[in-house]
Amino acid sequence: MASYIALIHKDAVSDYGVSFPDLPGCVTAGRDLDEARAMAAEALALHLAGMAADGEAIPEPSSLEAVMADAENRDGVAILVEAPAKARKIVRVNITLPEDELERIDAYAEQAGMTRSGFLALSAKRAMQDAA
Incomplete structure (x- = not known):
């Protein structure tokens, strides 16, 4: 099962933001770190399911080295988020x-x-x- 790198960011006046460098537009947030990690797993599952439903190619996860080579990513804390075995069905x-x-x-x-x-x-x- 694939795992994607998520970056957790925290500004002084915000929740913990989470983004996935390999999946532009896949973002979420949590009031604390535990919620941010849980929401990251849910956001990843929903995003991948949406891509699959739209017939988009799912990218292979990048290495930590590749993600951190981008200077914009160095302000975040990297975590691994496991992709679901089967994409969840998205309902409109x-x-x-x-x-x-x-x-x-x-x-x-x-x-x-x-x-x-x-x-x-x-x-x-x-x-x-x-x-x-």
Whole structure:
């Protein structure tokens, strides 16, 4: 099973951000390191499943040396995230929101380096964890 390198970044006023150099656009965040690692695994699974559903080629994981050769990656802490054995099925849903709320969601997600879907999934997961 393949493992991809994820980079964890932390700014003073933000959550722990996670990105995958081999998979541009595959980003997530967590309130603490444990949540960031858990969300990284989920983001990787969703991203790979989406690529597979779109018929995109899944890249081979880069080595740590190759990732760290890029100066932009040296500010992050590298972790290995195991790719799922089988890509999870992505399901498209249709929701209805007031336009101004959707604009606020999109702006917040973009600022956090996330997609709308990723932000809504993370928010729902956090709400369910908090309720438990």
